[in-house]
Amino acid sequence: MNRIQHLSTQVNNCTPVPAKSDNDVVICGAVRTPLTKAKKGLLRDTPPEVLLSTAFTGLLQRTKVDPKLIQDIVVGNVNQPGSGAIVSKMAAFLAGFPDTTCLTAINRFCSSGIEACAVIAAKIRTGMLDIGIGAGVEQMTMYDMQSQMNAELLSDAIFDHPCARDCLLGMGQTSENVAAQFGITRLQQDKFAYESQQKAYKAQSEGLYKDEIVPVKITIKDGDKTKEILVTEDDGIRKETTLEGLGKLKPAFGKDGSTTAGNSSQVTDGAAAVLLARRSVAKKLGLPILGRFLDYTVAGVPPGIMGIGPAAAIPQLLQRNSLKPNDICIYEINEAFASQSVYCVEKIGIDPTRVNPKGGAIALGHPLGCTGARQVATLLPEMKRKKAKYGVISMCIATGMGAAALIENEQN
Numbered sequence: 037m038n039r040i041q042h043l044s045t046q047v048n049n050c051t052p053v054p055a056k057s058d059n060d061v062v063i064c065g066a067v068r069t070p071l072t073k074a075k076k077g078l079l080r081d082t083p084p085e086v087l088l089s090t091a092f093t094g095l096l097q098r099t100k101v102d103p104k105l106i107q108d109i110v111v112g113n114v115n116q117p118g119s120g121a122i123v124s125k126m127a128a129f130l131a132g133f134p135d136t137t138c139l140t141a142i143n144r145f146c147s148s149g150i151e152a153c154a155v156i157a158a159k160i161r162t163g164m165l166d167i168g169i170g171a172g173v174e175q176m177t178m179y180d181m182q183s184q185m186n187a188e189l190l191s192d193a194i195f196d197h198p199c200a201r202d203c204l205l206g207m208g209q210t211s212e213n214v215a216a217q218f219g220i221t222r223l224q225q226d227k228f229a230y231e232s233q234q235k236a237y238k239a240q241s242e243g244l245y246k247d248e249i250v251p252v253k254i255t256i257k258d259g260d261k262t263k264e265i266l267v268t269e270d271d272g273i274r275k276e277t278t279l280e281g282l283g284k285l286k287p288a289f290g291k292d293g294s295t296t297a298g299n300s301s302q303v304t305d306g307a308a309a310v311l312l313a314r315r316s317v318a319k320k321l322g323l324p325i326l327g328r329f330l331d332y333t334v335a336g337v338p339p340g341i342m343g344i345g346p347a348a349a350i351p352q353l354l355q356r357n358s359l360k361p362n363d364i365c366i367y368e369i370n371e372a373f374a375s376q377s378v379y380c381v382e383k384i385g386i387d388p389t390r391v392n393p394k395g396g397a398i399a400l401g402h403p404l405g406c407t408g409a410r411q412v413a414t415l416l417p418e419m420k421r422k423k424a425k426y427g428v429i430s431m432c433i434a435t436g437m438g439a440a441a442l443i444e445n446e447q448n
């Protein structure tokens with residue numbers, strides 16, 4: 037029997053979560069800026085390098101790590117100029133990293149921030165690095181999603197291939213496709229959005245975001261003068277949200293659709309950063325150890341229904357680690373659109389009370405490349421509060437993918 041189990045484990049490439057060791061990749065800190073609405077929020081005029089350097093500075097201060105020791109930084113971004121790399125390197129200098137600290141920027145759309153953490157984690161695991169930072173930034177007021185692609189410059193062949201063509205779909209349209217194909221009703225979406233708002237408002241009122249947020253200093257006009265203020269809170273949380281109010285909103289992506297401003301994530305500005313190290317290195321440096329970064333996976337789905345990505349990625353992640361949906365205490369599923377979250381939670385069979393207990397992107401905001409790292413910052417304090425053993429971060433990804441990461445809590 038044991039032999040059969042062993043063989044099946046090998047075929048399915050699944051291994052139980054390993055015991056703690058000095059070679060583990062551990063998370064030593066995770067912070068984020070407040071998330072504010074693009075074009076309307078207080079961070080709308082704050083450039084991405086300032087958002088990111090604020091997150092870096094907060095991370096350095098809270099973990100007390102010497103910036104000279106950081107070997108490499110990977111920053112997720114989607115729309116930032118210079119492919120995000122120039123902005124991010126400038127942000128590192130502003131935060132006090134020396135010229136010996138290396139940096140690169142990557143783009144896997146909405147999962148870029150967690151992808152950045154996974155790249156650092158993989159390098160630590162293989163011995164290429166001892167300590168590094170995974171981060172994300174998106175300034176969507178200044179660099180929006182529309183600036184990405186000029187369809188007139190593309191080859192005709194794209195339009196003859198259904199999947200290649202669907203990569204050009206607007207994200208809102210993919211939400212409509214998920215709702216139509218899988219019968220997710222407007223009421224289900226509005227109910228999910230209402231609960232996201234309620235959970236986020238409760239968490240904000242109870243001060244549950246304080247541990248993860250690094251305030252951003254901005255300058256605003258005050259009559260003829262300017263003055264500095266600190267932005268300390270997310271501004272997308274609408275405590276006045278009611279199910280009836282949500283039901284009255286017009287569809288945002290076509291007159292017969294069910295996706296609205298109320299049940300979609302908001303276009304948002306923000307940044308986040310996560311410090312990762314090999315356990316032996318973290319111990320030697322006396323760094324805090326908040327959790328273990330255990331695994332990360334991506335799974336492909338059709339681009340036209342990219343929202344179902346987590347329903348492919350999460351089971352793959354759980355199976356690989358011999359875990360069941362109920363072994364995970366908290367799921368941080370990015371709420372790109374309520375339609376996709378409702379579908380994924382139902383499809384995987386996740387207990388809804390374990391999903392985004394502090395609310396998600398519908399209430400908090402979704403600054404694309406920042407989001408995955410933001411989710412780590414939001415998850416860890418909640419894992420500590422609930423004494424949760426395992427947490428999963430997941431999101432859907434434009435062009436048809438899902439990503440999922442497994443994190444183990446090490447805070448008492």
Ligand SMILES: CC(=O)SCCNC(=O)CCNC(=O)[C@H](O)C(C)(C)COP(=O)(O)OP(=O)(O)OC[C@H]1O[C@@H](n2cnc3c(N)ncnc32)[C@H](O)[C@@H]1OP(=O)(O)O
Nearest residue numbers: 146207277281288296297298300301302303372432433434
């Ligand atoms: C892979 C991925 O993750 S894909 C996801 C990528 N992200 C996206 O695609 C972003 C999706 N979201 C969007 O494009 C935009 O938010 C839209 C088009 C849906 C809506 O844009 P906007 O109209 O600018 O939204 P906005 O948040 O300002 O809301 C418009 C109005 O709707 C109403 N409204 C919004 N939320 C609520 C609510 N919870 N309750 C009641 N009314 C609400 C309000 O009247 C609001 O106006 P106000 O802010 O002046 O009060």
